[in-house]
Amino acid sequence: MDTEAQHTERDPSSPADPPPDPASDDGSRSVRVSGPSWRRTGLTGAACVVFLLLLSHFVAQPFLIPSGSMEPTLQVGDRILVNKLAYRFGSEPRRGDVVVFDGTGSFVREHPAGNPVTGLLHDAAAALGLAAPDETDFVKRVVGVGGDRVVCCDEDGRITVNDTRVAEPYLTPGDRPSDVPFDIVVPPGTLWVMGDHRSQSSDSRDHLGSPGGGMVPVDKVVGRADWIVWPFARWTTVTETDAYDAVPAPPASGHPTGPRGSGHG
Incomplete structure (x- = not known):
C-alpha cells in the first residue's frame, strides 16, 4: 500500500x-x-x-463568342454579359436587339441527352463564361418581330421591314444585306434573326425550309447582349441601333399579299 x-x-x-x-x-x-x-x-x-x-x-450570364458571325459588333473571343432581366417583366425583344437564344427546335434538332455529369460541368463553366456556350446557343440580331414582313432585297439591295427600307450600319463593311432572297411574314411570338457578318452567318435564312421556317420562338430567348466585358480593351456596352426607328408596326389585319416562306400573318 x-x-x-x-x-x-x-x-x-x-x-x-x-x-x-x-x-x-x-x-x-x-x-x-x-x-x-x-x-x-x-x-x-x-x-x-x-x-x-x-x-x-x-440576372446576367456571361457568354463566350465562338465565331465571327456577329462581326464587327462582336469579335471571336469576346465575353459578353447577357441581361436576363431585359425581357423578364413583360417586355419582348425589339428590332435591332442583339439576343442570345436557345436554337433547339429552330436552328438545331433535338438531340438525345449526353453524359449528365459532363453536361453539368460544362453548363457550370459556360455559366461563368469559362467555356464556349452549348452548340444550341446562338447570338444574332433581331430583324423582324411577330407580324413583320421582312423582304430581301429591294432595288437598292436593302432589306425592307413592313415596306420600309432599313439602312444597317452595323454590317461588316463590304457585306451585302443578304445574298439569299427571301420574303417572309414573322408569325406572332417568334423572331426573324440575322448575323451582322451576313456572308459568314448561319441564321434564319438558312432554315427557311426547316420546321418553323427559321423563326425563333420568343420564349427561347435567353436574354439581351448588353455588355462586352472581356477583353478589357473592348470593355463597352453593345451599342443600340436606330436603324429600325422608322419601321411602322405591322398592320393589324395582316399583310395583304402572301409572301414566299411562312405565309401571311
Missing part, C-alpha cells in the same frame, strides 16, 4: 512526463488554426461559385 502510494506521488514529477515544449505547443496551435482556416477558405470559395451561378441563372 505504502509503496503504491509513494509511486503515485512521484508520477507528477516523473521524467516520463516532461514539461511541454513551447515550439511543439506552437506547432500544434498552428495546425489547429490552419485547419479551420482552410475550411473557411473552401466554404467562402464555394459560396462565391454558388452566388455566381445563381446570378448567371437569374
Whole structure:
C-alpha cells in the first residue's frame, strides 16, 4: 500500500512526463488554426461559385463568342454579359436587339441527352463564361418581330421591314444585306434573326425550309447582349441601333399579299 502510494506521488514529477515544449505547443496551435482556416477558405470559395451561378441563372450570364458571325459588333473571343432581366417583366425583344437564344427546335434538332455529369460541368463553366456556350446557343440580331414582313432585297439591295427600307450600319463593311432572297411574314411570338457578318452567318435564312421556317420562338430567348466585358480593351456596352426607328408596326389585319416562306400573318 505504502509503496503504491509513494509511486503515485512521484508520477507528477516523473521524467516520463516532461514539461511541454513551447515550439511543439506552437506547432500544434498552428495546425489547429490552419485547419479551420482552410475550411473557411473552401466554404467562402464555394459560396462565391454558388452566388455566381445563381446570378448567371437569374440576372446576367456571361457568354463566350465562338465565331465571327456577329462581326464587327462582336469579335471571336469576346465575353459578353447577357441581361436576363431585359425581357423578364413583360417586355419582348425589339428590332435591332442583339439576343442570345436557345436554337433547339429552330436552328438545331433535338438531340438525345449526353453524359449528365459532363453536361453539368460544362453548363457550370459556360455559366461563368469559362467555356464556349452549348452548340444550341446562338447570338444574332433581331430583324423582324411577330407580324413583320421582312423582304430581301429591294432595288437598292436593302432589306425592307413592313415596306420600309432599313439602312444597317452595323454590317461588316463590304457585306451585302443578304445574298439569299427571301420574303417572309414573322408569325406572332417568334423572331426573324440575322448575323451582322451576313456572308459568314448561319441564321434564319438558312432554315427557311426547316420546321418553323427559321423563326425563333420568343420564349427561347435567353436574354439581351448588353455588355462586352472581356477583353478589357473592348470593355463597352453593345451599342443600340436606330436603324429600325422608322419601321411602322405591322398592320393589324395582316399583310395583304402572301409572301414566299411562312405565309401571311
